[in-house]
Amino acid sequence: xxxxxxAVVESWQSAVNARDLxxxxxxxxxxVEMVGPRGAGRGHEMLLHWAARxxxxxxxxxxxxxxxGMVVVEQLGRWYLPDxxxxxxxxxxxxxxxxxxRVVRFQRFDALQDALTAAALTDDDxxxxxx
Numbered sequence: 079x080x081x082x083x084x085a086v087v088e089s090w091q092s093a094v095n096a097r098d099l100x101x102x103x104x105x106x107x108x109x110v111e112m113v114g115p116r117g118a119g120r121g122h123e124m125l126l127h128w129a130a131r132x133x134x135x136x137x138x139x140x141x142x143x144x145x146x147g148m149v150v151v152e153q154l155g156r157w158y159l160p161d162x163x164x165x166x167x168x169x170x171x172x173x174x175x176x177x178x179x180r181v182v183r184f185q186r187f188d189a190l191q192d193a194l195t196a197a198a199l200t201d202d203d204x205x206x207x208x209x
Contacts, residue, residue, distance in 0.1 A: 083176035084141060084205065087149045090174070090181050095135040099126050106181045113185040133158040139169070140190070141205040147176035148197040152190045173197045 086105060093101040103122050111120050112128065136153035143149050151174070156167040171193035175183040187193040194200060 083147045083149050083174070084143050086176045086179055086181060087151060087174045088138070090184075091136060091138065091151065091153075094129055097129065099129060102126065102129055105179075107177070110181055111183045113183070115186065115188075133165075136170075136172075142194060142197070142199045142201075142203045143205050144197065144199045144203045147174075147182075148199060149174045149176060150190070150193045150197050150199055150203075152193075 090102065090105045092098075093105060103126060106122065106125055108122055109120050110122065110125050111118065112125060134155065134157055136151075136155045138151050138153055140152040141149070142151075150171060152169065152171045154167060155170045156165055158165045169190075171187045171190040173183075173185045173187065173193040173196050174181055175197075185193070185196065187196070194203075
């Protein structure tokens with residue numbers, strides 16, 4: 079059974095939050111692309127290295143879903159770094175592309191509107207009711 083894109087992204091984010099690297103790998107394409115403020119990279123090795131060291135977690139605030147497996151999540155992101163004084167947090171957005179039940183691309187944005195534009199989504203694509 080293939081999960082719907084929204085369910086895949088929700089499970090992917092839960093795996094990141096829990097540092098469940100096995101689940102994260104299972105929900106990601108082998109050549110997954112990650113794009114962030116420090117550059118881009120591909121593959122499980124890069125993804126799992128990021129998840130293990132980034133100290134990142136996020137709580138979803140709003141969900142948007144469209145055609146072609148596009149999902150955008152507005153989030154409250156948190157970074158906990160061992161050598162930093164405390165944690166930092168801010169609202170950000172992430173755009174995901176899901177194909178065949180796996181995340182093939184993840185991109186982080188500082189603003190929701192930028193993520194929606196990149197995913198060719200609008201406010202009309204917001205998922206208001208979730209089961």
